[in-house]
Amino acid sequence: MRWFWIDRYEEFIRGKHATAVKNVSLAEEHLHDHFPGVAIMPNSLIVEGMAQAAGLLVADAIDYNRRVVLAKVASAVFHFDAVPGDTIRFRAEILDLKPAGSLTKVTSTVGDRLQGEAELFFAHLEPGEGVPKLFESEELLRWLDQLHIYEVGRDESGQPLARPDW
Template identity: 35%
Template sequence: MRFHLIDRIETISYGKYITAVKCVTLADDVFNEHFPGYPVFPGSLVLEGLAQLGGSFFELMMKNSDLPVKRSILSIINKFKFRKPAVPGDKLFYRADLVAMREEYGVVKVQAEIESEICAEGELTFTFLDIADNDLHESRMTLYKICTKNTKIVQ
């Protein structure tokens, strides 16, 4: 099973930040077991959504520059805190701010909000690896094309 935990990338400012949204619905498969009678969107999936956004940010920046596109692999989770649970009906607003980007790795400060209240935040480090699989590369570029269809690009 593959979880796509970003519904839409809202804005991107290359070299600065990226924002996205995830709508939590009772139709999400995770609610079959988590928890019957009291559905809570797992914090680990909020973290995964933020990691997907951070990794996408680095790959989109590489694609938008003269750099070869490498795969962003989450390698360090630092100072991460969960402050409020997400439940069906919530809209998670994700944001990743660039802290550093080097040839081998990148760091972003991330946060998730529900109705302007922070529900999770921390810092994520990604290692960049060469993509040796053309099918995987094409699949990811297709996914980015879908997620960024109406993305606002800001300076």
């Protein structure tokens, strides 16, 4: 299983907020293994999608100079199950950002219906805190490109995000 729980960003405002989409497809393995015969998108994986949407927003805000790790799901509430055919739209917002960690709020919607809402807390780890290397730059850039971050992303002054030269 590939651990990608967002398909692309639609909006990405550095240090502020971002919107990402996840299309739920019956072709996904976990939909068959979770509750056989009842294909629903597990909310635990929706939390992972929320974490990816918010985590990259945070990582970008600190210039990818620490590893951003989901440290805590401070709260999570879900209102209905997402199913194959649904497009889940995650909206992530940074509530607070410090060198050591960040607090974010993320909602998931399907159409105009609020599906879930969570507060996610990220720790920012430096190399040496159990982190041998921050990331493989080529691999990370490929992922960021696939998510369209540098197509839709804007910095604080509304200018397109510069693609890092790692």
